[in-house]
Amino acid sequence: MNVWRIETTLLVLVGVLLAIATVNDLARQASTNHRLVADLSTWRHYTEHDYHNISIDQETLGTNNQREVLCGNTSAGAPGSNTQICLAIWGPTVNGRRTVHGGWYLPPYVEDLPTERYGCFGTPVRRLCTR
Amino acid sequence: MTVSMPIWRPRPSGLRCEPQRFVSAVAQGERRLAHARSERWVSLLATVCGLLLVAAAAEIVIDAAAGPSPVVPKSPQLAGWLGGLGERLGYRGFLIALLISVAAYAGLAALVRRFHDEAISKRWAIVLVAALQLIVFVGPIMLSTDVFSYVAYARMGVEHGLNPYTHGPVAIVHDPIYRYVGHDWDRVATAYGPLYTLLSYPLALLGVVGALWGMKLEALLASAGTLALTWRCARARGFDPVAAILVVGANPLYVIYGLGGAHNDLIMMLAMMAAVSLTITGTSSSRREAGAAALVVAGALTKATVAVLLPFMIVSKRRLAPIVGTVAALVVGALIGYAAFGVHGIDIVAALNRDAAFVSTDSFANEIAHLLGKPGVFPVDHDLLKGALVLILVHLLWRTWRGYDWIAASGWALLAIAVTSTWLLAWYILWPLPLAVVTRDRRLLAATLIVQGLFIAHQISPLLVPVQ
Numbered sequence: 001m002n003v004w005r006i007e008t009t010l011l012v013l014v015g016v017l018l019a020i021a022t023v024n025d026l027a028r029q030a031s032t033n034h035r036l037v038a039d040l041s042t043w044r045h046y047t048e049h050d051y052h053n054i055s056i057d058q059e060t061l062g063t064n065n066q067r068e069v070l071c072g073n074t075s076a077g078a079p080g081s082n083t084q085i086c087l088a089i090w091g092p093t094v095n096g097r098r099t100v101h102g103g104w105y106l107p108p109y110v111e112d113l114p115t116e117r118y119g120c121f122g123t124p125v126r127r128l129c130t131r
Numbered sequence: 132m133t134v135s136m137p138i139w140r141p142r143p144s145g146l147r148c149e150p151q152r153f154v155s156a157v158a159q160g161e162r163r164l165a166h167a168r169s170e171r172w173v174s175l176l177a178t179v180c181g182l183l184l185v186a187a188a189a190e191i192v193i194d195a196a197a198g199p200s201p202v203v204p205k206s207p208q209l210a211g212w213l214g215g216l217g218e219r220l221g222y223r224g225f226l227i228a229l230l231i232s233v234a235a236y237a238g239l240a241a242l243v244r245r246f247h248d249e250a251i252s253k254r255w256a257i258v259l260v261a262a263l264q265l266i267v268f269v270g271p272i273m274l275s276t277d278v279f280s281y282v283a284y285a286r287m288g289v290e291h292g293l294n295p296y297t298h299g300p301v302a303i304v305h306d307p308i309y310r311y312v313g314h315d316w317d318r319v320a321t322a323y324g325p326l327y328t329l330l331s332y333p334l335a336l337l338g339v340v341g342a343l344w345g346m347k348l349e350a351l352l353a354s355a356g357t358l359a360l361t362w363r364c365a366r367a368r369g370f371d372p373v374a375a376i377l378v379v380g381a382n383p384l385y386v387i388y389g390l391g392g393a394h395n396d397l398i399m400m401l402a403m404m405a406a407v408s409l410t411i412t413g414t415s416s417s418r419r420e421a422g423a424a425a426l427v428v429a430g431a432l433t434k435a436t437v438a439v440l441l442p443f444m445i446v447s448k449r450r451l452a453p454i455v456g457t458v459a460a461l462v463v464g465a466l467i468g469y470a471a472f473g474v475h476g477i478d479i480v481a482a483l484n485r486d487a488a489f490v491s492t493d494s495f496a497n498e499i500a501h502l503l504g505k506p507g508v509f510p511v512d513h514d515l516l517k518g519a520l521v522l523i524l525v526h527l528l529w530r531t532w533r534g535y536d537w538i539a540a541s542g543w544a545l546l547a548i549a550v551t552s553t554w555l556l557a558w559y560i561l562w563p564l565p566l567a568v569v570t571r572d573r574r575l576l577a578a579t580l581i582v583q584g585l586f587i588a589h590q591i592s593p594l595l596v597p598v599q
Contacts, residue, residue, distance in 0.1 A: 003530070007574075008574065011574060011578060014550075015578070015581055017499070018495050018498075018499075018550070018582070018585055019585060020502065021495060021498035021499045021501070021502045022495075022498055022585045022588055022589050023588075024498070024501065024502045025497075025498040025501050025502070025589060026588060026589060026591070026592055026595075028501060029592035030592045030595035030596065033592055033593065033595070033596040034596060037596055063506065064506060
């Protein structure tokens with residue numbers, strides 16, 4: 001085999017690897033986006049507020065486990081300017097929504113820290129609240 | 132007489148026993164007709180592709196000027212006069228226009244490859260490329276906040292007497308440009324070469340909006356220069372220059388991302404193509420080779436990446452001239468950089484090492500990490516990637532020593548840097564493109580376009596989610 005052929009073979013292999021990695025990542029992103037769209041829909045359905053400024057946290061309930069916390073205002077206003085309701089959501093998507101397993105409230109203009117949470121509901125998330 | 136004697140031969144169709152003279156005349160007529168028809172079709176298809184490219188670019192620019200958009204960073208009003216013409220540009224709308232551009236570009240590239248200059252005239256190609264560049268030039272800054280950092284560094288030096296190599300833009304928090312600088316970069320000192328920083332200083336005197344237009348104009352002129360030199364190099368090497376400028380100048384990543392963001396990569400590419408042009412046009416001489424090496428150093432004093440061309444040029448020429456040119460330009464550049472910015476102004480390696488540690492979601496390294504089930508790139512992966520890059524560069528140097536085209540080797544090196552980088556941005560995969568269209572190794576162009584295609588494919592996930 002001459003150098004040209006070896007190079008071309010390696011290039012094709014690298015190209016195939018990059019293509020597989022790209023398609024895999026695209027599918028992963030699409031799946032995440034589907035899940036987050038379902039989460040937003042769940043928050044709006046649960047709170048009966050059609051708000052669009054809702055924050056999504058993918059770390060509080062652990063990373064890479066498809067469990068999210070979504071926080072948004074309980075009444076109209078700028079993001080975080082009123083009391084916020086946070087919902088812990090996970091599970092399969094059914095009819096465009098997922099299951100709310102619990103949640104808590106936050107005072108206006110505060111970050112979602114355990115010390116700020118109050119009015120916790122739902123057994124699975126009670127350990128995340130300190131008051 | 133042989134000439135007047137009819138010669139009989141079987142034909143696949145038509146009358147079986149026609150004199151060849153008659154057959155030839157008819158066949159030639161048919162061929163001419165078929166050729167004219169195919170030329171008309173190629174012309175028509177090329178026109179459709181060109182119009183689609185122009186329409187998609189115009190749609191993106193006009194809608195981007197209409198108001199806040201995820202594609203347009205927060206910016207001073209630059210294209211207000213276009214504001215009333217379009218609708219707010221959403222990410223989906225942008226992606227659809229981008230995909231239309233890509234399809235039209237692919238069609239155009241296929242036509243120029245298949246039919247060369249049969250039906251795509253020089254004038255048509257130049258008008259198309261110029262139209263695309265001008266459409267993006269008159270619009271707002273798109274898809275990147277880098278140009279605001281360029282202006283911030285210039286204003287730090289000119290307006291505030293601060294060294295942009297020791298301070299981040301946060302040092303001028305009350306300056307009007309500060310609010311537009313990307314959040315990730317506000318504490319980061321400049322990573323660009325001292326030549327570029329000095330080139331940007333006069334623009335700081337024009338105010339924020341004036342400086343931004345100055346940056347846009349610089350990018351436009353650099354792009355025009357790059358395309359002119361690409362044309363020249365393609366012709367000197369016996370390639371179709373029309374195909375060369377269409378492949379580079381109509382490339383959606385080049386136009387929308389590169390020029391749309393007024394990136395200084397275009398200035399680096401201008402220096403790169405000027406160096407290549409010096410070595411392959413005209414008669415070879417020591418002065419030209421030294422000049423070419425000096426131009427590469429000038430490019431590296433704008434953005435360091437282009438320095439990768441130097442070892443290939445030196446190994447290929449095997450003469451003293453490129454080394455002399457490199458050393459002379461480095462000495463002059465270092466003296467100027469040191470005089471203007473002190474020792475930090477010439478410590479480009481530190482800046483490169485700092486930037487190499489960043490990770491972007493679009494990098495292939497990150498995608499491969501996800502494929503292997505890892506959450507992202509770890510420090511050990513950086514070392515592995517650097518090792519792979521060194522191996523590739525050594526192999527390319529060995530090939531160049533054995534007679535492989537140094538321009539193609541440089542193109543492969545630039546592509547390898549982009550692919551192995553954990554911090555991959557759209558304009559990084561433009562670097563090898565002008566080199567790819569002036570080399571005989573067609574694999575380089577194919578690989579560059581495939582990498583660009585994969586990059587664009589990775590952007591389209593928002594299109595796969597139902598509209599809310």
